[in-house]
Amino acid sequence: MLVKKCCLILLVTSLILLLSCHFQEKKKDLSLPDLYVKDVSCMGGNLYLTIGNKGHAPLPENWTGLASLYIDGVIQDDILLPHPTSRTKGGLEKPGGESHYLIPFDVSSSIRVDVYVDYTDEIREANEKNNSLENVYVGPCLLPDLSIDEIYLNDDCEVVVVVENKGPGRIPLNIWTIEEEPECLLTIFLNDRQWSVSVASEFDPRRDLHYPLGKAAFPTHLKITQKAIVTAQIDCSNIIHEQDEENNVKTMVLECPSSKKREEDKGK
Known part of the structure; x- marks a missing residue:
């Protein structure tokens, strides 16, 4: 009987510890941003990237970060994340915000695009596993007038x-x-x-x-x-x-x- 009681106490204690860890992890996630690549598309005849923050927290002050871009497997110049072409809802600095980057690459035919956000791990995030978008085919991008x-x-x-x-x-x-x-x-x-x-x-x-x-x-x-x-x-x-x-x-x-x-x- 005593053994059963001890086992029951150990089981309850383990469950409490497990739940406590789970809630601590959840709390930590709520206090961090979460960057992701939302879209790769055409802007006029060029490439246009949209990177968002789906986390519950803003980026820290004076933050820095880079994204790497590959076109048909060839690495391009790094994208400076703090300097977008335009912003929506305050940019990726804000929870739910998006930043847009116009890439001066003439997309006259179909290309394969791979994007890796914050590949230098400068930004602490709630989820580090959704920072890439790979094998996206874009183009040809026809020009408007x-x-x-x-x-x-x-x-x-x-x-x-x-x-x-x-x-x-x-x-x-x-x-x-x-x-x-x-x-x-x-x-x-x-x-x-x-x-x-x-x-x-x-x-x-x-x-x-x-x-x-x-x-x-x-x-x-x-x-x-x-x-x-x-x-x-x-x-x-x-x-x-x-x-x-x-x-x-x-x-x-x-x-x-x-x-x-x-x-x-x-x-x-």
């Missing part, structure tokens, strides 16, 4: 700018993410002076430009009361490589029909 297709006045003499993606590639969806930096900007000039600057979520809220041959007509809230020179410029050059960079600007001389009629009436 954003252009100013039209500038005209609507019935209220308001300037409308039509932006078109002439293709053949798609515009990456991340330009519509408000947290993204740098942004894709549509700038309007009135008589050579800047009048407004709009981001993609404003001039194309339906994301029509994501697709080749997609168009977005943007009423600018600029009303013309007399003859004026209006210029529209679309600029995403920091994050999108385009097939043709020469068609990103268009200038028109516009005059409201009602103001023109008033001038004609004055001359009579």
Whole structure:
């Protein structure tokens, strides 16, 4: 009987110790970040990596870290993790955040990509086993081509700018993410002076430009009361490589029909 009691006590003690270790491990995991490679895709004609933090904690202050990149088995320059092209939700520094890296590699044909995050083990993480993404095939990455297709006045003499993606590639969806930096900007000039600057979520809220041959007509809230020179410029050059960079600007001389009629009436 005594032996049974001793065995039972030992069993209960072991279970308590086991549960205690489990909870301590869980607690430790909750206090650490957890980096992973979320996606490898095209950005214009180049490679675009997204690395996230799925942990419950931010990265420590003054953190450093590298990622190694292999293309078709050939090692490329290291990726400096603290210096992304853009960030979403605060970047990988924050729990649930993502950092995006534009890699200047012309993906004109299909390539095999392997990515290893924090391969130097600079960052202490909750899970060190999910830091790689291997054998991902990307490409060919076709280039999009954003252009100013039209500038005209609507019935209220308001300037409308039509932006078109002439293709053949798609515009990456991340330009519509408000947290993204740098942004894709549509700038309007009135008589050579800047009048407004709009981001993609404003001039194309339906994301029509994501697709080749997609168009977005943007009423600018600029009303013309007399003859004026209006210029529209679309600029995403920091994050999108385009097939043709020469068609990103268009200038028109516009005059409201009602103001023109008033001038004609004055001359009579």
